[in-house]
Amino acid sequence: MSIGNISTVRALLVDDEAPMRDWLRSRLAQVWPELEIAGEAGNGIAAIEQAQALQPDVVFLDIRMPGKNGIEAAAQLAAMAQVVFVTAYNEYAIAAFERGAMDYLLKPVDAERLAQTCDRLKERISEKRKAAEAAQAQSRPAIAAGNASENLPVATDVQTMLTQLIQQQMQQGQKRDYLRWVQASVGTSLRMISTKEILFFKSDEKYTLVQTEQAQYLIRKSLKELEDELDPDEFWRIHRSSLVRVSAIAEVTRDFRGRQLVSIKGSTEKLEVSRNHTHLFQQM
Known part of the structure; x- marks a missing residue:
């Protein structure tokens, strides 16, 4: 009251x-x-x-x-x-x-x-x-x-x-507490994005792209900062330029060059797995 x-x-x-x-x-x-x-x-x-x-x-x-x-x-x-x-x-x-x-x-x-x-x-x-x-x-x-x-x-x-x-x-x-919300500026407003909605993060020089099923956002936080703040059981660093939500991974395939590619649920994006992170998918 x-x-x-x-x-x-x-x-x-x-x-x-x-x-x-x-x-x-x-x-x-x-x-x-x-x-x-x-x-x-x-x-x-x-x-x-x-x-x-x-x-x-x-x-x-x-x-x-x-x-x-x-x-x-x-x-x-x-x-x-x-x-x-x-x-x-x-x-x-x-x-x-x-x-x-x-x-x-x-x-x-x-x-x-x-x-x-x-x-x-x-x-x-x-x-x-x-x-x-x-x-x-x-x-x-x-x-x-x-x-x-x-x-x-x-x-x-x-x-x-x-x-x-x-x-x-x-x-x-x-x-420790892990990041639960990501803040992204959209025009003159601030959008609060639950980490449970995020499919993956992808670095783009000065910015980091945040991908959900509905939209894309750009934030200034680096992948290194995100990796330190996110739950490692929920998000994996699969490349120096990408972090992916584990539960959003649809499948992992190999291309004709032998590279591992991660397909994401709800997205047409395929993310490359770098050699330093192929241990995450050892059975392939």
Whole structure:
């Protein structure tokens, strides 16, 4: 249930994909028109610098970013603002976020879920401001100190949780989260493509082609990055220029030159298997 309006709230949007920041900005304008977008950042280091300069009330934070990632950045940001993760990777984090110390939004972001998050943020920020105003009105150092100490457990709890998540990532690599959504710019809009819809990826110099049964998209992410982020049980690198969804393979044949060629379900494309990857189809 939505609560009443509160005074100006400032937000910082952090994502390494500019189209995603634009998309989130437009969605926030719909569900929380009064929210002021104070700034944007494309990585964790810039996010911390921006937060220190702009002092936002809320930080909408992506997880997978170059340099300092979202989880590492949040360990510092949580002491300055309410942190909301906006992520395509949910398995290792959702249970912790549900504890209430912060919130998360799963890409592609659902409008109703975003509205719920905004209502929750309004409530938290309103409570925090009322406590600060009460302390200031009474003008007693003891009370002010008491309110400050009341705020500490939340930040401490967040930082402890984030430290545990980082340790889990390092110690339990086998339980890592794999890419579930790929972002592709289509004109002025951002398209979220489920990896379950993707037949294959094919590199084309500066871009990577994403092929689904319905359409093709171009993204700037390299095959090397995709290979690192995709589940190796679901996607195989069969050539330096192509990654294919295993379940989309219809058959593997040989041409007159002895090369292995992969036929893809729902596509007329035939992808060559390089010599370095013929071990994937050893029985041929």
